[in-house]
Amino acid sequence: MSSKIGHVFSGIRPTGHSHLGNYLGAIKNYVALQDEYECVYCIVDLHALTTVEDTLDLRQNTYEMALDLLAAGIRPEETILFVQSHVPQVTELHTILSMVTPIGKLTDLPTFKEKARQQPHNVNYGLVGYPVLMAADIVLYKTDIVPVGVDQAAHIEFTREVVRSFNYRYNTNVLIEPQMKNTEVPKVLGIDGKEKMSKSLDNHIEIAAMPEETRQRVMMMVTDPQRVKRSDPGNPDVCNVFSLHMILTPAEDAAMINVECRRAGIGCVDCKKLFAGNLNKALEPFRARRADLAQNPTAVWDVLHNGSRRARTIAEQTMVEVREAVGLP
Numbered sequence: 300m301s302s303k304i305g306h307v308f309s310g311i312r313p314t315g316h317s318h319l320g321n322y323l324g325a326i327k328n329y330v331a332l333q334d335e336y337e338c339v340y341c342i343v344d345l346h347a348l349t350t351v352e353d354t355l356d357l358r359q360n361t362y363e364m365a366l367d368l369l370a371a372g373i374r375p376e377e378t379i380l381f382v383q384s385h386v387p388q389v390t391e392l393h394t395i396l397s398m399v400t401p402i403g404k405l406t407d408l409p410t411f412k413e414k415a416r417q418q419p420h421n422v423n424y425g426l427v428g429y430p431v432l433m434a435a436d437i438v439l440y441k442t443d444i445v446p447v448g449v450d451q452a453a454h455i456e457f458t459r460e461v462v463r464s465f466n467y468r469y470n471t472n473v474l475i476e477p478q479m480k481n482t483e484v485p486k487v488l489g490i491d492g493k494e495k496m497s498k499s500l501d502n503h504i505e506i507a508a509m510p511e512e513t514r515q516r517v518m519m520m521v522t523d524p525q526r527v528k529r530s531d532p533g534n535p536d537v538c539n540v541f542s543l544h545m546i547l548t549p550a551e552d553a554a555m556i557n558v559e560c561r562r563a564g565i566g567c568v569d570c571k572k573l574f575a576g577n578l579n580k581a582l583e584p585f586r587a588r589r590a591d592l593a594q595n596p597t598a599v600w601d602v603l604h605n606g607s608r609r610a611r612t613i614a615e616q617t618m619v620e621v622r623e624a625v626g627l628p
């Protein structure tokens with residue numbers, strides 16, 4: 300019998316090569332959660348359709364994301380790793396849940412408003428219904444826990460409301476209200492030091508890049524804007540390089556930077572070089588495993604197909620209960 304204490308679900312977009320924000324904010328946490336929970340991790344290709352207009356790269360990006368997850372330490376023999384569109388039950392549950400979801404709730408969600416602002420030429424139904432599909436993803440696998448960053452909390456609260464509405468409407472308890480589990484590093488800023496790290500903003504640092512490329516990206520990072528000359532004292536509290544040092548640099552070195560920066564004892568160039576070195580070192584094992592896995596793409600797809608089979612078994616069991624509760628013939 301399993302000694303794990305609950306079921307975790309999370310979906311990750313097939314954005315191709317992951318960046319440091321994905322890694323620190325989600326993937327590292329995914330790996331750690333496997334020790335305590337039965338985990339189901341889904342590469343959400345259907346979600347990607349709401350914003351991706353050119354789908355030519357979708358297959359390759361799904362594969363690259365699987366490579367990143369496996370290289371980071373996802374253990375497919377215990378964790379279910381699969382592709383969202385390989386489990387058609389999720390779209391059936393999405394339809395059923397949409398019947399207990401007031402449209403105003405969806406259009407009021409800040410994430411919808413933001414997306415509608417970003418792509419005014421393509422405010423499609425999928426964009427409005429996105430949180431319902433996300434709710435279907437979560438509840439289909441009898442999830443207890445969803446790991447989230449701060450910006451996702453509203454979606455999980457929304458899922459809980461949808462579950463309550465469904466269970467109330469059909470006088471049942473077949474769907475479980477998931478709990479949130481805050482991730483340790485909720486927000487990683489990009490090299491611009493302003494916005495959340497993101498590929499579309501081109502402020503990212505790719506984790507699978509060559510060490511020299513990583514070094515170049517780090518050297519482009521914006522630091523304390525008040526520190527103009529090398530002789531100016533800096534303020535690590537407002538510097539994104541320092542925030543990342545705090546995560547990836549040994550505590551002793553981070554403490555040294557904290558002191559030396561304030562009295563101009565260390566310059567930003569040396570500080571960034573130190574960070575780039577630490578980052579490349581931290582990513583070395585990941586990069587080696589990734590290169591190894593990439594030798595055999597068929598084995599990576601096999602992992603995803605096996606995961607999808609296991610996911611479909613759980614999903615179909617849930618749908619039997621859902622159809623029964625709804626009264627579908």
Ligand code: SF4
Pocket residue numbers: 522523526533534535538539540541556560565566567568570571
């Ligand atoms: S020395 Fe380091 S911590 Fe200080 S401002 Fe420069 S990059 Fe940031």
